[in-house]
Amino acid sequence: MFEIDDVQKVRSLPIELWPVADRAAWQAARQPRERLRRGGAASHLKAITFADLGRRYGYFLDFLVRSGTLALEAPPAAQVTPANVEGFLTELRSRVGSVTQHGTIYKLRRAAKLLDPTCDLDWLMEIETDLALVMQPRSKADQLVLAERLVEAGLTLVEAAIVSSGMSETAKARQVRNGLMIAILALHPIRLKNFASLEIDRNFIETDGAWWIALKASETKEKRPDEREVDAMILPALRVYLERHRPVLLRSETNALWISSNRGEALSYGGMEAAIAEATRSTVGIGLGAHMFRTAAASSAAIHVGDNPHLGSALLHHRDRRITNKHYNFASSLSSSEKLGNLIRKGLD
Structure with missing residues (x-):
């Protein structure tokens, strides 16, 4: 049995397989500041954020590989073009939801700016804005x-x-x-x-x-x-x-x-x-x-120990428990459904 990410066609192209200029620019972007010398364009980012942007850019490059359009000698970020992004976005629409589409294009733009801070990506920001307007987050209730x-x-x-x-x-x-x-x-x-x-x-x-x-x-x-x-x-x-x-x-x-x-x-x-x-x-x-494991944890905490209102936010490492309640906690609806079910069963007895 194979790992699903190993056999499916879509993956994030490893950095060692990126075009030479992209790879060099990405490594330069991460250079830290040293005394009076400015650091790279990504020197202020946390390592985990930088890695995520690289992974998203890798998905774009992998699309170019699979479509036969990757140019290994292209300058940094030069392949982030309207035509290439249109093809990439068409594929995204066939396999991911609207929220992921927007997030992927947003991070593609950020990654391209790290590779070439001078590149003009106003056109890509317009696409990103359009995607934001049609985002429809899927309900989590049926997955809880x-x-x-x-x-x-x-x-x-x-x-x-x-x-x-x-x-x-x-x-x-x-x-x-x-x-x-x-x-x-x-x-x-x-x-x-x-x-x-x-x-x-x-x-x-x-x-x-x-x-x-x-x-x-x-x-x-x-x-x-x-x-x-x-x-x-x-x-x-x-x-x-x-x-x-x-x-x-x-x-x-x-x-x-x-x-x-x-x-x-x-x-x-x-x-x-x-x-x-x-x-x-x-x-x-x-x-x-x-x-969804974060949703599960917050909801379980609210159901079983509702007298400790801060447990869910602590589990999710949130400072403000309103964030937990707004985005993760489905306990109120679950408890209400359970009470309704009990009332119905009593009525049927």
Whole structure:
């Protein structure tokens, strides 16, 4: 069984395969400031933001590769043209929603500006504005699965793989990894960028028998440190993965926590998205995006411990709990539905 991101046609072109000028300009953009010397155009960005912009630009370049129009000798950002963007956007419309279309074009423009700060992209900003006007965020209500069900699903996947006698060692290791990802993310719903970048002994650390997720301020969107002790109920599955199954997947020198079953190196952001969607589809019947784990956590917190109004915002690392309630918490509608169901059942008795 292959990782979905490895076999599907769409991917982010790795930077080592970018046109020479793009690659050089991208590396120069990241140069830090030194005393009186100005840094690169991206020197002010957090590493995680810079990586995300590079990934989005890589999707654009991959489209050019697949359409046979990539010019390897072109100047930096010179291939961000109306014709190329029109083709790229046509493909985006066939496979992603309106919100992702807008976000991708917005980040493509930002990446192009980092590659060539002098380029005129007013035309691209107009496209971006038009896309913003027609954005229609999809409702999350039909995708909501509470956190406890996700934890159970993840640990069930782990247990089923361990006791299976009909799976290869690689298949077992992949299923244990996927189940563990679901369980940890359900209990500790950090952003997927951070979750995908966890490294043993750097931001995933063992201390006195406990494991901690320890993100620096520079790694988080909120620019605040985020430290979480991995819940004790996860530790047996985590130990099994680290001691027995991660070594089966590993074929390179990396401290990445999550390992690709195809390449034997760090599991990519896209590969993690695909693995989580596939695993949740097989266990809870809905292929969930990683962001829905944050919705699940906030809603579960509100349902089970509603007398602690700050728990949900703390779980999601928000300063203002109004953000949590507005974008993530579906507890009110769930509770109302449950009460209505109870009333109906009483009426039918």
